[in-house]
Amino acid sequence: MDLEDYRSKIVNCDYRILKVLEQRYNWVLKVSNYKEKNRKPILDKKREEGIRADFLKNMSHTYFKRYHEEEFIKIINAIMEVSRDIQYRKIYKKNIVLIGFMGCGKTTLGRILARKIGVKFLDTDYQIEKRLMMKVGEIFSTLGEEYFRKVESDVIKNIANGFHGVVSTGGGSVLNKSNVKYLKSSGKLIYLRSSAENIFYNLKRSTKERPLLKQNLNINYIQKFIKSRHEIYNKVKDYEINVDNMSMDKIIHYIYRIM
Secondary structure, X not given: OOHHHHHHHHHHHHHHHHHHHHHHHHHHHHHHHHHHHOOOOOOOHHHHHHHHHHHHHHHOOXXXXXXXXXXXXXXXXXXXXXXXXXXXXXXXXXXXXXXXXXXXXXXXXXXXXXXXXXXXXXXXXXXXXXXXXXXXXXXXXXXXXXXXXXXXXXXXXXXXXXXXEEEEOOOOHHHOHHHHHHHHHHEEEEEEEOOHHXXXXXXXXXXXXXXXXXXXXXXXXXXXXXXXXXXXXXXXXXXXXXXXXXXXXXXXXXXXXHO
């Protein structure tokens, strides 16, 4: 056999794998229907741990166990992640996009919510920091807010082109109509509304730098800032949650119901 013969055999294997994955996909859809009908969570940690254990057990006497266990564990993890993505799209239909003023709890809530559902979480500010390898405050001071907003828009455009899960946005992201268009094309926007007092309390405890506040971390300034943005948040939202005096569990339960 020559090289092309070997490659042909690999293509045949890939085709058989594809057919099996197609069968798996159909069963995942049935699981999705059941979970949607019976209000079951997407993530089932015990089940996933059992799948990994069975996978390793079945692999124990193979060539892969000795030489490629790590690579094949990555494959089964990827398959389960895709399964969760399929279920998420079937049950929730769209991304859960959290909008609102800085300090209202978007990132904390988004991370916990995504973990509970069992899907991916994306924080737009973190993605900008990761791309530029600089903190938000440093980006504002060295490159300027205009450049920050340009990168932010590119991150949000990418979300609309294939991300599935929970998104936490920067406080000023929805000031841009193009950003709103992309976020709405793939998600439902949930406005986390909070009082100036609650936001002030959260910001005082936070270690994250807030370049738009600078030396104005006080109740009066925050009240004015919130007022200037509330109308926009109110206009673009699909849902609104007043998070003051609400526990994280209650907020998450409410999101489950509205989505």
